[in-house]
Amino acid sequence: MGAEEIVRKIKEEAEAECEKIISDAEANRRKRLAEARAEVEEQKKSFVAASEQKAREEKEGVVRAARLNARKVRWDAEEKIIAEVLEEAAKALKEVKKNGFKGRSYSEILAGLIKDAAVSVVAAGAGSSSELEVRLSEEDASFVTPEMLKELSAEVERSTRGGVKVRLSVSGERIKSEGGVVVSGRGGKVEVNNTFEQRMARLSSGLREEIVKSLFAEK
Numbered sequence: 001m002g003a004e005e006i007v008r009k010i011k012e013e014a015e016a017e018c019e020k021i022i023s024d025a026e027a028n029r030r031k032r033l034a035e036a037r038a039e040v041e042e043q044k045k046s047f048v049a050a051s052e053q054k055a056r057e058e059k060e061g062v063v064r065a066a067r068l069n070a071r072k073v074r075w076d077a078e079e080k081i082i083a084e085v086l087e088e089a090a091k092a093l094k095e096v097k098k099n100g101f102k103g104r105s106y107s108e109i110l111a112g113l114i115k116d117a118a119v120s121v122v123a124a125g126a127g128s129s130s131e132l133e134v135r136l137s138e139e140d141a142s143f144v145t146p147e148m149l150k151e152l153s154a155e156v157e158r159s160t161r162g163g164v165k166v167r168l169s170v171s172g173e174r175i176k177s178e179g180g181v182v183v184s185g186r187g188g189k190v191e192v193n194n195t196f197e198q199r200m201a202r203l204s205s206g207l208r209e210e211i212v213k214s215l216f217a218e219k
Contacts, residue, residue, distance in 0.1 A: 117183035117192040133171040
């Protein structure tokens with residue numbers, strides 16, 4: 001093999017090697033570029049998902065806040081209306097004490113409250129005799145007389161079964177109340193609170209339901 005042939009062969013091998021290097025480099029570049037694009041797309045998807053999640057959370061937060069605010073407005077409205085109803089009832093009670101109600105004096109109304117409470121105490125006590133104490137406010141004590149209590153004792157006896165002997169007496173202890181009575185057996189084991197405040201408290205749940213139905217029921 002002559003010198004020229006050797007030089008030509010070396011040149012061809014060098015060119016082939018160079019082409020291979022260039023080809024490998026190009027393939028490697030395309031691979032890296034594809035990987036980079038895939039990574040960018042993955043990051044983009046993650047970013048979009050995170051953004052959407054954040055948007056949903058923010059939206060849910062706004063909705064929760066709106067619902068809480070709506071509940072607060074509703075509760076405030078309920079409490080305001082109930083307070084107004086109770087205030088009006090208290091004013092009406094003062095008028096009843098002065099002028100009576102539907103032809104009945106306040107003494108008669110108070111007697112009915114005492115009788116209802118006494119019957120409940122006797123029924124709960126289930127004894128052969130019942131010494132009952134009547135506790136009143138300072139103002140209401142003036143509406144109750146010994147004659148009234150004697151007559152009420154007889155009425156309570158007639159309304160209970162088993163021939164229970166009943167004796168009602170006014171306690172020296174006074175209660176703080178707009179009106180009504182607390183009746184208890186001796187020793188205070190059984191007690192029935194029939195005051196204006198307690199009766200309104202028992203009715204408040206029903207009153208609240210009526211307010212909700214009237215003003216806040218969904219269409």
